[in-house]
Amino acid sequence: MVRGAPAIAIVGCLSLAVEIQPEVFTDKKILRQEVEGKLNYLVSARPTAVNMKLAADELISLVNALDKDELVSAEQMKKKFLGAIETMLEKDIADNRAIGDAGANAVLSHCSGDSMVRILTHCNTGTLATAGYGTALGVIRSLHSLGRLEHVYCTETRPYNQGARLTAYELVHDKIPATLVCDSMVSALMRARSITAVVVGADRVATNGDTANKIGTYQIAVVAKHHGVLFYVAAPFTSIDFSIPSGEHIVIEERPEREMSHVADHRIAAPGINCWNPAFDVTPANLITGIITEKGVFSPSELAKHLKTGSDYPHS
Amino acid sequence: MVRGAPAIAIVGCLSLAVEIQPEVFTDKKILRQEVEGKLNYLVSARPTAVNMKLAADELISLVNALDKDELVSAEQMKKKFLGAIETMLEKDIADNRAIGDAGANAVLSHCSGDSMVRILTHCNTGTLATAGYGTALGVIRSLHSLGRLEHVYCTETRPYNQGARLTAYELVHDKIPATLVCDSMVSALMRARSITAVVVGADRVATNGDTANKIGTYQIAVVAKHHGVLFYVAAPFTSIDFSIPSGEHIVIEERPEREMSHVADHRIAAPGINCWNPAFDVTPANLITGIITEKGVFSPSELAKHLKTGSDYPHS
Numbered sequence: 276m277v278r279g280a281p282a283i284a285i286v287g288c289l290s291l292a293v294e295i296q297p298e299v300f301t302d303k304k305i306l307r308q309e310v311e312g313k314l315n316y317l318v319s320a321r322p323t324a325v326n327m328k329l330a331a332d333e334l335i336s337l338v339n340a341l342d343k344d345e346l347v348s349a350e351q352m353k354k355k356f357l358g359a360i361e362t363m364l365e366k367d368i369a370d371n372r373a374i375g376d377a378g379a380n381a382v383l384s385h386c387s388g389d390s391m392v393r394i395l396t397h398c399n400t401g402t403l404a405t406a407g408y409g410t411a412l413g414v415i416r417s418l419h420s421l422g423r424l425e426h427v428y429c430t431e432t433r434p435y436n437q438g439a440r441l442t443a444y445e446l447v448h449d450k451i452p453a454t455l456v457c458d459s460m461v462s463a464l465m466r467a468r469s470i471t472a473v474v475v476g477a478d479r480v481a482t483n484g485d486t487a488n489k490i491g492t493y494q495i496a497v498v499a500k501h502h503g504v505l506f507y508v509a510a511p512f513t514s515i516d517f518s519i520p521s522g523e524h525i526v527i528e529e530r531p532e533r534e535m536s537h538v539a540d541h542r543i544a545a546p547g548i549n550c551w552n553p554a555f556d557v558t559p560a561n562l563i564t565g566i567i568t569e570k571g572v573f574s575p576s577e578l579a580k581h582l583k584t585g586s587d588y589p590h591s
Numbered sequence: 592m593v594r595g596a597p598a599i600a601i602v603g604c605l606s607l608a609v610e611i612q613p614e615v616f617t618d619k620k621i622l623r624q625e626v627e628g629k630l631n632y633l634v635s636a637r638p639t640a641v642n643m644k645l646a647a648d649e650l651i652s653l654v655n656a657l658d659k660d661e662l663v664s665a666e667q668m669k670k671k672f673l674g675a676i677e678t679m680l681e682k683d684i685a686d687n688r689a690i691g692d693a694g695a696n697a698v699l700s701h702c703s704g705d706s707m708v709r710i711l712t713h714c715n716t717g718t719l720a721t722a723g724y725g726t727a728l729g730v731i732r733s734l735h736s737l738g739r740l741e742h743v744y745c746t747e748t749r750p751y752n753q754g755a756r757l758t759a760y761e762l763v764h765d766k767i768p769a770t771l772v773c774d775s776m777v778s779a780l781m782r783a784r785s786i787t788a789v790v791v792g793a794d795r796v797a798t799n800g801d802t803a804n805k806i807g808t809y810q811i812a813v814v815a816k817h818h819g820v821l822f823y824v825a826a827p828f829t830s831i832d833f834s835i836p837s838g839e840h841i842v843i844e845e846r847p848e849r850e851m852s853h854v855a856d857h858r859i860a861a862p863g864i865n866c867w868n869p870a871f872d873v874t875p876a877n878l879i880t881g882i883i884t885e886k887g888v889f890s891p892s893e894l895a896k897h898l899k900t901g902s903d904y905p906h907s
Contacts, residue, residue: 431851453864454866454867455860457806457868460869463872467869491779493778494776497778498814536755544752548760549770556776
């Protein structure tokens with residue numbers, strides 16, 4: 276199973292690249308139809324992640340242009356299409372490193388002198404969710420490589436335990452000092468130990484800065500506000516969906532009850548109980564300190580300017 | 592394993608009752624020493640739960656008085672001691688019913704006409720945690736029997752899943768309309784559906800109303816405040832510890848990492864990750880709407896009056 280919004284887009288496109296075998300598609304029109312059909316399916320499979328839709332739109336435009344261009348052969352069309360996917364992958368890794376560095380600087384700008392920072396993160400946004408390095412975990416990696424990271428706390432991230440399984444794995448692997456907490460312990464942690472900042476990823480950011488991310492993110496934002504803790508969202512610019520004005524327009528996927536009632540084959544909930552299992556929630560912009568992108572860190576209200584000037588508008 | 596502060600006291604005392612076999616203890620002094628030693632051990636095993644200490648203090652006073660009274664034989668001493676434990680058990684059930692009714696009235700006093708209520712609860716405070724009926728779950732049972740309960744939401748209560756296992760079991764058993772949510776979903780739930788009130792139990796309430804309860808309670812109180820949702824603590828008067836002025840004096844038990852890293856024998860956290868596993872947290876009085884006891888519902892600031900006048904002081 277592939278998860279993490281950027282990884283969904285990358286792996287979706289790469290799987291398409293594998294399927295477009297040279298020996299099967301020798302007709303440009305059939306190639307275009309195949310690409311368009313597969314990409315639209317991938318977009319519909321994960322409605323909350325905007326990256327997939329943006330990547331799909333870009334690739335569909337490309338195959339349509341190549342299909343119309345009579346100077347391009349079917350073979351050349353395939354080559355250019357695969358080249359575009361490869362470029363996307365490379366850009367994703369470079370963007371993650373830029374996000375990591377921008378985020379580290381933003382967090383450190385709130386600290387005096389050479390003081391160390393303590394970061395809390397939710398879900399997984401690392402090399403297991405992106406093409407590499409990570410978004411929120413990229414910020415953590417950058418802080419660690421600068422020698423300014425004292426400790427990371429990661430939440431379990433129920434019900435699918437991406438924090439306990441994946442983020443914890445990456446932190447142990449990278450020898451970053453880290454502690455796992457249950458989702459219910461964030462407030463107690465913020466009272467017991469000073470946390471410098473929360474840094475999380477995003478599945479989709481609306482024009483006003485409202486952010487859809489893994490269920491539980493909104494609750495952490497509420498308790499961060501209550502405890503006066505900085506709350507950053509780290510996401511590539513492609514996660515910003517300028518086609519929607521606010522989070523009210525974000526469709527939240529609901530997932531099967533079994534994901535909550537069982538851990539592997541082990542039942543953990545009483546038989547017969549109903550479960551509510553939304554995969555994401557929306558954090559309102561007013562709870563977000565800043566949105567860390569590869570183009571810099573923006574306050575939520577600054578995003579709309581990018582739409583108006585169009586200078587950094589990803590669809591322009 | 593026995594859990595739930597009132598149940599710990601009741602079962603602790605009942606287990607002692609079983610151990611005090613007539614054929615073994617025929618000497619009053621040995622009986623007194625045995626009772627005192629066992630009760631002090633039970634108190635030290637669960638430092639957060641104040642009920643055990645109060646029950647122990649009462650029983651130790653009793654055996655000391657009986658030991659000194661030369662008119663009481665060893666046989667009579669045992670009989671009076673066992674009778675005192677039985678009375679405690681009966682009082683616990685009666686108190687729970689009184690808590691349930693007082694809490695239902697308090698919640699309904701905020702509702703217009705015959706409108707139905709939606710309640711969120713955390714951990715387990717039902718027949719599986721008390722002698723019977725329950726504290727917070729007693730309030731829910733009373734609302735249900737009044738026909739005013741639309742729906743109950745119960746949290747999983749990680750890491751030991753008392754909500755998913757025990758509360759969900761009791762709600763399914765009693766055919767009370769209920770839905771399980773992850774601890775991380777409470778804020779999203781409060782935004783998605785109107786919740787009338789949160790009702791939770793308590794392991795220990797300080798004189799100023801600060802309340803120690805299962806880890807995660809404090810976080811629910813923070814998000815209830817943020818969403819303007821009523822937040823009630825339901826607990827017998829014996830859970831109020833007038834010997835401590837505030838929650839700062841409450842010792843929080845930390846539990847083994849394995850409780851977080853494993854579900855039964857199934858590992859759910861990456862090997863090598865540290866875990867922080869406090870069993871309880873303290874909810875400050877300013878986040879609590881009211882404390883529901885068998886003697887009525889009090890605002891946190893009203894508790895101190897009981898100490899000053901001594902009218903309802905449980906140790907007087």
